[in-house]
Amino acid sequence: GENVEQHPSTLSVQEGDSAVIKCTYSDSASNYFPWYKQELGKRPQLIIDIRSNVGEKKDQRIAVTLNKTAKHFSLHITETQPEDSAVYFCAGAGLKTIFGAGTRLFVKA
């Protein structure tokens, strides 16, 4: 069945460094790829998304890239700050939305 794999499951970086989270998807019908951030005890919230007709999108310190041929997409966070510490979920959406298992990001001050 459809699947979204996300790596790594845990990522620890020093404040100011960059963080990269990668996802691959299997459903060729997927055409929308959102990223959600979930802080401890809070609900997931959208931070950035990309549609299949675009290869890259940037919003301040965060950017997402999409390679439709290879069926993978990535989240890049630059100049990380302690408040970036959270769990990040990728998703692939077509007729159905499939979430990745999540990446727990720790930013050490």
Next chain:
Amino acid sequence: GAGVSQSPSNKVTEKGKDVELRCDPISGHTALYWYRQSLGQGLEFLIYFQGNSAPDKSGLPSDRFSAERTGGSVSTLTIQRTQQEDSAVYLCASSDTSLALPYEQYFGPGTRLTVT
């Protein structure tokens, strides 16, 4: 405007009892999703409603779980004969798919279910 709301926020129940969890989606959103999130884990898809179409129930873990959506708005997730492994946060999300495109899901605050 008002976001997705869920009730109750917390529910403690004894093993074997039935529980009902409620979700009020954002007005006008045609798609509604239920997820289960165990402590420190990811989002486990349970069920998806889209307009008047038959719901996608492929994620329901057993026949003890059921959900309905009345009038295309409010949804209720029912768990019968609860078990301790049902303890988790149950999240509801809604999405506007009126443009026939997948779009952002707006999550509710969740219901924390504890089965003792």
